[in-house]
Amino acid sequence: MERNVTLDFIRGVAILGILLLNIVAFGLPKAAYINPAWAGSVSLSDAWTWAALDLFAQVKFLTLFALLFGAGLQMLLHRGKRWIQSRLTLLVLLGFMHTLLLWDGDILLAYGLVGLVCWRMIRDAPGTRQLFNTGALLYLTGVGVLLLLGFISGDAPNRSWVPDAANIQYEQLWKVNGGTEAISNRADLLSSNLLALGAQYGWQLAGMMLLGGALMRSGWLKGQYSLHHYRRIGAWLIAVGMLINLPGIYAQWHVNWNYRWCAFLLQAPRELSAPFQTIGYAALAFGYWPWLSKLRLVSAITCVGRMALSNYLLQTLICTTLFFRFNLFMKFDRLQLLAFVPAVWAVNLLFSVLWLRYFRQGPLEWLWRQLTARAAGVSLRHSAR
Numbered sequence: 001m002e003r004n005v006t007l008d009f010i011r012g013v014a015i016l017g018i019l020l021l022n023i024v025a026f027g028l029p030k031a032a033y034i035n036p037a038w039a040g041s042v043s044l045s046d047a048w049t050w051a052a053l054d055l056f057a058q059v060k061f062l063t064l065f066a067l068l069f070g071a072g073l074q075m076l077l078h079r080g081k082r083w084i085q086s087r088l089t090l091l092v093l094l095g096f097m098h099t100l101l102l103w104d105g106d107i108l109l110a111y112g113l114v115g116l117v118c119w120r121m122i123r124d125a126p127g128t129r130q131l132f133n134t135g136a137l138l139y140l141t142g143v144g145v146l147l148l149l150g151f152i153s154g155d156a157p158n159r160s161w162v163p164d165a166a167n168i169q170y171e172q173l174w175k176v177n178g179g180t181e182a183i184s185n186r187a188d189l190l191s192s193n194l195l196a197l198g199a200q201y202g203w204q205l206a207g208m209m210l211l212g213g214a215l216m217r218s219g220w221l222k223g224q225y226s227l228h229h230y231r232r233i234g235a236w237l238i239a240v241g242m243l244i245n246l247p248g249i250y251a252q253w254h255v256n257w258n259y260r261w262c263a264f265l266l267q268a269p270r271e272l273s274a275p276f277q278t279i280g281y282a283a284l285a286f287g288y289w290p291w292l293s294k295l296r297l298v299s300a301i302t303c304v305g306r307m308a309l310s311n312y313l314l315q316t317l318i319c320t321t322l323f324f325r326f327n328l329f330m331k332f333d334r335l336q337l338l339a340f341v342p343a344v345w346a347v348n349l350l351f352s353v354l355w356l357r358y359f360r361q362g363p364l365e366w367l368w369r370q371l372t373a374r375a376a377g378v379s380l381r382h383s384a385r
Contacts, residue, residue, distance in 0.1 A: 005302055006223055009292070010285050011068050012305030012352075016345050017061035019315055020053060020338070025105045026319040027337045028330060029171050030189075031163050034058070034267075036334065037257040038162060047253065049335040054249050054270060055242060056277075062107065063274040064281060066205050069111055070135075070212025071221050073119045086375035088115045090368060096190075103316050104189040108309075110197050114205045121206075122213035132214035139207025143271050145200040150264025157259035168330075175324050204271065211275065223286050234283030241276030245269050303352035307362030310355075311348045318344050 024032055031038040036050040076084050095109030125131035159167050174182045197205075215221045223230075248269030252262045285292065292298045304311050322340070323329045332339075355362060361369065373380045 003306075004222060005293070006286055006289050007068065007071070007221065008305035009289075009298060009302040010064065010282050010305065011308050012301035012303070012311075013281070013285070014061045014065040014068065015304055015308050015311050015315075016301065016348065017057055018065065018312075019341055019344060020057045020061070022105060022315065023319065023337045023341055023344075024334055026103075026323045027328065027332055027340075028334070029163060029168050030104070031159075031161055032334070035161055035257055035262065040162060042257070043333065046334045049338070051249050051253065055245055059270055059274040060277050060281070063208055063278040065107075066111070066208035067212035067215070067275075067278055067282070069115065070118060070122065070209030071216035072212075073115060073122050073209065074213040074216040076119070077123055080376075082376040083372060083378060084119050085116065087368070087372040088112050088119070090371055090375065091115070094368075098313065098316065099190050100183055100186055103320055104186045104193075108312075109190075110193070110201070110205060113197065114202055114209065118206050118209040118213070121210060122217075125210075125213075128214050128218045131210055131217065135207045135210030135212075135214060137207070138210060139204050139275060142200055142203030142205075142207065143268055145203060146264055146271065147268055149200065150260060150267075153260050153264060155258070155260045157263075161259045161263055172329055176327055176329055178324065208275065208278075211279075215279075221282070223289070225286075227287050227290070230283045230287030232287075234280045234287055237276045237280030237283060241273040241278075241280060244276065245273035248273075300349045300353050303356050304348050306356060307352050307365060309368065310362035310364040311352060313364060314348060314351065315344055318347060 021033070029038060036042045036046050042050075073084070076087070089112070091108055091112035095106050095112055098108055099106040121134065122131065125134065163171070171185075174185050212221070219225070248266045252266045255261050255266075319340075352362070359366070370380070372378075
């Protein structure tokens with residue numbers, strides 16, 4: 001099967017873009033990820049950095065990756081049940097190890113678990129429109145659950161929103177020191193994340209995967225529409241997404257990042273805006289691809305997309321080494337942490353370009369494929385990619 005180079009580029013953008021948010025999770029306590037006032041107060045630079053990232057990046061690149069994941073499931077249907085289930089089960093195992101041994105912000109486990117459900121829904125959908133509508137309904141259900149949690153929650157913030165000094169010190173201790181205590185804490189966080197996945201986030205993740213499957217089935221994610229269509233749709237979708245998100249950003253700032261409002265209720269505008277902006281970003285990539293494809297940087301980002309799994313885990317290795325092993329954790333604020341991002345991107349780009357000069361796949365992509373073939377009982381000689 002011939003590769004869709006534009007999709008590789010979009011996937012590369014998603015992997016690189018995720019780091020804009022993950023760098024905060026690496027360099028600051030977990031509470032700082034969505035709460036700029038996690039320390040009780042917030043500087044003006046931190047607030048503006050949070051606002052800009054919230055508008056352009058927060059949730060958007062994860063949503064984009066989920067969209068592409070669902071598109072990939074649609075593309076894999078011809079492989080059959082054993083191949084797909086083996087591939088996703090291995091992703092679940094990798095995500096489990098990644099979470100316990102390296103970092104509690106893993107997404108692979110969630111994508112693998114939800115993917116094991118969604119691939120059947122994509123396969124069994126009677127038509128593209130039904131698949132798209134089901135995806136939209138599931139996503140809106142997740143947003144509805146988020147609002148419900150906000151209505152039933154109390155106003156008093158818990159330590160996950162504004163941790164006290166002792167909790168911050170302990171989080172720094174186990175992250176920097178590592179060992180069995182770090183594994184134990186990551187296991188506790190994993191159990192909480194799995195509960196959240198089942199109760200709320202999993203609905204949205206499944207919805208985006210089905211939307212991705214529908215857009216791939218329709219030919220939209222294959223670039224089968226006109227350039228004018230993609231450019232017009234992209235501009236409109238991004239504008240609509242921002243108009244939905246901006247009031248939520250203003251309101252969170254206005255209520256001073258109050259727990260009940262900002263941990264739940266005012267998350268809804270961001271979550272609702274994400275599919276619009278995500279699909280808009282993808283549309284602009286297709287719409288301007290004849291021009292983009294001539295740029296060397298775009299070619300390098302495409303290589304990152306071809307090695308998405310390897311590059312995602314490479315980001316973890318680099319950042320956990322910097323912030324935990326070299327004890328840079330909590331040494332920088334939100335804005336200063338962004339200075340690390342271009343350097344990590346440079347490593348991703350250079351690694352990908354050099355590797356693909358000599359090999360067809362990234363190292364972990366190759367291993368994943370080999371293990372999938374063994375688990376599915378398939379000969380790779382008869383299943384060329």
